[in-house]
Amino acid sequence: MIPFINVRAQREAYLKEFQQAENEVLDSGCFIGGPVVQALESSLAEFTGVKHAITCGSGTDALTIALLALGLKPGDEVIVPDFTFIAPAECVMRLGGIPKFADIDAETLQVSAESIESLIGEKTRGIIAVNLFGQCAPYAEIRKCALANGLWLIEDSAQAFGAMQNSIPACTFGDISITSFYPAKPLGCYGDGGALFTANDELAQRIRLISNHGSQTRYIHEICGMNSRLDAIQAAILRVKFRHFKDELKKRNENARKYNEFFRAIPGIVPQKIAEGNTSTYAQYTVLAEDRATFLKQLESAGVPYCIHYPMPLHTQPCFKELAQVCESLSASQDCASNATVACQKVVSLPMCAFTDVDEIIARLKKVM
Numbered sequence: 001m002i003p004f005i006n007v008r009a010q011r012e013a014y015l016k017e018f019q020q021a022e023n024e025v026l027d028s029g030c031f032i033g034g035p036v037v038q039a040l041e042s043s044l045a046e047f048t049g050v051k052h053a054i055t056c057g058s059g060t061d062a063l064t065i066a067l068l069a070l071g072l073k074p075g076d077e078v079i080v081p082d083f084t085f086i087a088p089a090e091c092v093m094r095l096g097g098i099p100k101f102a103d104i105d106a107e108t109l110q111v112s113a114e115s116i117e118s119l120i121g122e123k124t125r126g127i128i129a130v131n132l133f134g135q136c137a138p139y140a141e142i143r144k145c146a147l148a149n150g151l152w153l154i155e156d157s158a159q160a161f162g163a164m165q166n167s168i169p170a171c172t173f174g175d176i177s178i179t180s181f182y183p184a185k186p187l188g189c190y191g192d193g194g195a196l197f198t199a200n201d202e203l204a205q206r207i208r209l210i211s212n213h214g215s216q217t218r219y220i221h222e223i224c225g226m227n228s229r230l231d232a233i234q235a236a237i238l239r240v241k242f243r244h245f246k247d248e249l250k251k252r253n254e255n256a257r258k259y260n261e262f263f264r265a266i267p268g269i270v271p272q273k274i275a276e277g278n279t280s281t282y283a284q285y286t287v288l289a290e291d292r293a294t295f296l297k298q299l300e301s302a303g304v305p306y307c308i309h310y311p312m313p314l315h316t317q318p319c320f321k322e323l324a325q326v327c328e329s330l331s332a333s334q335d336c337a338s339n340a341t342v343a344c345q346k347v348v349s350l351p352m353c354a355f356t357d358v359d360e361i362i363a364r365l366k367k368v369m
């Protein structure tokens with residue numbers, strides 16, 4: 001059985017390091033925050049070159065904290081991609097904001113700066129750009145658009161910690177950038193975890209305050225915050241994986257290169273385009289299949305697992321339809337022929353991690369395609 005993501009092989013490869021790091025935390029009696037979390041935050045800041053890296057409970061929490069730190073108010077509009085995981089739009093809604101759904105580029109599948117620009121209105125306060133499947137969104141255009149319109153920018157790099165754009169690392173493009181350490185992510189822990197990045201001292205202070213019950217001094221609560229902190233055991237696991245991260249990124253890219261070479265000879269199946277100047281973490285290796293039903297049958301007969309990231313444009317999700325106010329805001333961007341809608345009908349993600357045996361997968365596919 002080929003796993004979609006082989007977390008077990010990774011565990012076995014670094015087992016001694018994991019066990020030592022895990023035992024150290026369990027024996028220390030310090031389970032939330034503390035020196036291991038601080039050491040991880042320093043490594044994250046050093047890796048990205050961002051002044052402040054602040055860990056928290058999950059990528060979704062990181063988005064919520066970022067929106068709170070930037071002062072989102074009920075009724076504020078925030079532009080999010082129509083084609084991505086639910087979290088950016090969900091977090092805006094949870095805080096009483098209104099997500100406006102921007103279309104994507106048909107080939108890179110990244111949110112389109114042109115579409116963002118077309119959605120800006122009087123109530124628009126900010127943009128959440130997503131680095132989809134491991135590649136950065138087009139930040140030159142998006143940042144220009146944010147700046148020209150006085151909007152803040154959140155970079156959702158849940159899938160792309162470790163990616164580069166024109167030699168600049170991901171997690172450096174937003175007023176606040178975030179990532180996720182969900183187990184399936186390129187740098188994942190053994191539960192939920194996330195981090196925020198900012199160069200701004202004031203925002204960093206607010207982020208720390210919000211994520212720790214609005215408190216800097218024990219039992220003094222300056223604002224109503226939340227409990228969103230990274231467990232020390234997760235930080236210890238991440239520190240082990242971080243030692244091997246660059247190596248794993250190379251292996252992911254090598255696996256993507258093998259897939260690309262194979263699909264080059266297959267008409268009707270086109271991998272997500274990596275735009276010039278970008279490197280990808282390949283959080284997902286995703287192709288667009290003209291005849292998806294046939295391709296899925298071929299994968300099934302070859303015993304190759306797959307996922308559909310994502311089956312429907314976010315603006316059509318039931319959770320957004322129920323809210324009349326949001327439906328109203330959708331009408332401008334709703335378009336049955338949008339690139340997001342077409343992508344949802346064609347996308348297929350294939351097994352991808354540093355331990356995926358892509359040679360075996362290709363050998364199996366050659367027999368059925």
Ligand SMILES: Cc1ncc(COP(=O)(O)O)c(C=O)c1O
Nearest residue numbers: 058059060085087158180181182
């Ligand atoms: C683009 C994007 N943003 C945010 C998240 C949320 O991260 P988490 O699962 O850590 O809450 C995810 C998770 O898959 C994601 O893909």
